[in-house]
Structure formats: C-alpha cells, structure tokens
Amino acid sequence: xxxxxxxxxxxxxxxxxxxxxxxxxxxxxxxxxxxxxxxxxxxxxxxxxxxxxxxxxxxxxxxxxxxxxxxxxxxxxxxxxxxxxxxxxxxxxxxxxxxxxxxxxxxxxxxxxxxxxxxxxxxxxxxxxxxx
Amino acid sequence: xxxxxxxxxxxxxxxxxxxxxxxxxxxxxxxxxxxxxxxxxxxxxxxxxxxxxxxxxxxxxxxxxxxxxxxxxxxxxxxxxxxxxxxxxxxxxxxxxxxxxxxxxxxxxxxxxxxxxxxxxxxxxx
Numbered sequence: 338x339x340x341x342x343x344x345x346x347x348x349x350x351x352x353x354x355x356x357x358x359x360x361x362x363x364x365x366x367x368x369x370x371x372x373x374x375x376x377x378x379x380x381x382x383x384x385x386x387x388x389x390x391x392x393x394x395x396x397x398x399x400x401x402x403x404x405x406x407x408x409x410x411x412x413x414x415x416x417x418x419x420x421x422x423x424x425x426x427x428x429x430x431x432x433x434x435x436x437x438x439x440x441x442x443x444x445x446x447x448x449x450x451x452x453x454x455x456x457x458x459x460x461x462x463x464x465x466x467x468x469x
Numbered sequence: 470x471x472x473x474x475x476x477x478x479x480x481x482x483x484x485x486x487x488x489x490x491x492x493x494x495x496x497x498x499x500x501x502x503x504x505x506x507x508x509x510x511x512x513x514x515x516x517x518x519x520x521x522x523x524x525x526x527x528x529x530x531x532x533x534x535x536x537x538x539x540x541x542x543x544x545x546x547x548x549x550x551x552x553x554x555x556x557x558x559x560x561x562x563x564x565x566x567x568x569x570x571x572x573x574x575x576x577x578x579x580x581x582x583x584x585x586x587x588x589x590x591x592x593x594x595x
Binding site: 365368369371372375376378379382383385386388389392393396400412415419422423425426429457460461464465 | 496499500502503506507510514515516517518519520521524525528537541544545548551552555580583584586587588590591594
C-alpha cells in the first residue's frame with residue numbers, strides 16, 4: 338500500500354495568516370514544547386532524589402542564561418497552552434463559536450499568556466531577591 | 470434508509486473506533502491539569518532558587534507529594550495523547566508512524582514512572 342507522497346490538504350501556503358489559524362498551530366507547538374519540557378521536571382525530581390551534588394547541577398543549569406531562556410519559553414508555553422486549552426474546552430461545550438467571540442477569546446488568550454508570564458517572572462525575581 | 474447496524478446505532482459512536490475514548494481522555498486530563506498546573510507554577514515560583522534541603526522538604530510534604538504524583542500522571546497521559554495526534558496527522562509512512570507512537574507512549578510511561586519513583590523515594594526517604 339503506497340502511503341507516501343499522497344496529496345495532502347489543507348494547502349496552508351494559499352491562506353493569508355489569521356489570528357485563529359496562528360493560535361491554533363501555536364497550541365500544538367506549545368504542546369510539543371511542553372512535552373519536551375517535562376524532561377526538565379523529570380531531571381529536577383530525579384536529581385533531588387539523588388543528592389545535593391546532582392541537585393546543584395540542575396539548579397545551576399536552570400539559573401544559567403540558557404536555562405533561563407528555556408524556562409522563559411517554557412513558562413509562556415504553559416500559560417498559553419493552559420489559557421487556550423480552556424478556550425478549547427469552552428468550544429467543546431459548544432459555546433463561543435461566533436466569529437467576533439472567537440477573535441475576542443483569541444486576543445484574551447494572548448493577553449492572559451503574556452500577562453501571566455510577566456507576573457510569574459517578576460514574582461520569581463522578587464522571591465530570588467528576598468532569598469539573598 | 471440507514472446502512473448502520475442496530476448495535477452501531479446503540480453505541481452512538483459513529484465511525485469511531487478508539488477515537489472517542491482518546492478524545493474524552495484528553496479533555497478529562499486537560500480539566501485535571503488546570504488546577505494541578507496552576508498549583509505547580511505557583512509552587513515553583515515560591516521555591517525559586519531553592520537549595521537541596523528546601524526542595525526535599527517541599528517534595529516530601531504529603532500534600533505536595535500527592536499533588537506532584539497526580540500532576541506527573543496527568544501530564545504524561547495528556548502529553549502522549551497529544552503527541553499521538555500530532556504524529557498521526559503528519560507521519561504518513563505506516564511503520565514510522567507506529568514506531569514513533571509506540572516510542573512516545575513507552576517514553577511517557579518510563580519518564581512518568583521514573584518521576585513518581587523519585588517523588589516517593591524523597592517522600593518516604595526523609
């Protein structure tokens with residue numbers, strides 16, 4: 338059975354980018370990123386169970402510039418996937434499909450993800466500052 | 470005139486095979502993850518920059534150990550369901566599709582069990 342090279346639709350390149358389609362693919366991309374991000378959680382937990390030396394290695398990786406950039410992306414991905422996931426659950430309940438509502442909820446999700454990311458990072462730096 | 474069998478009509482799943490269960494499980498785990506992820510993010514902010522001792526006392530607190538375990542199970546279950554759909558959508562070579570899906574599921578089980586084991590080891594080892 339030849340399953341390779343079949344013509345596929347939709348042909349994304351013929352569409353003008355819209356908020357709705359961009360947020361849709363971002364939901365999937367953040368989901369994939371979060372799946373990869375679970376590796377950090379697994380590493381953190383296992384190193385905590387292993388001992389202080391292993392744990393310090395993880396903490397210094399997370400605290401490094403590269404680690405913080407990863408964590409920034411991961412935290413945004415969490416808030417985006419969470420907010421847009423709730424938007425999806427509302428759709429699953431059969432509500433919010435009017436075109437105006439779809440755009441309004443889309444922008445709300447974008448605003449909420451950015452705001453929650455900023456608030457979290459400010460809070461985390463306040464905690465760090467307080468710790469020493 | 471319908472060509473559907475009476476049993477098919479009674480089940481009410483349309484042409485679905487395991488799809489309905491997959492869809493429903495994804496929504497149920499999504500619902501569970503709303504409070505769990507909110508709790509987890511707030512907790513991680515509170516213990517930002519924690520040393521080993523602080524992390525151990527956080528993980529070994531009974532409520533945190535239980536919530537972490539639930540978070541891990543729901544996260545890996547939800548994640549492998551999502552990745553399965555991504556693979557099914559984009560990979561059209563059967564052997565590769567099956568191999569990737571099995572790898573994702575196996576990997577999710579391995580990482581999930583390893584994480585839960587770490588939490589239990591910390592919670593009971595203290």
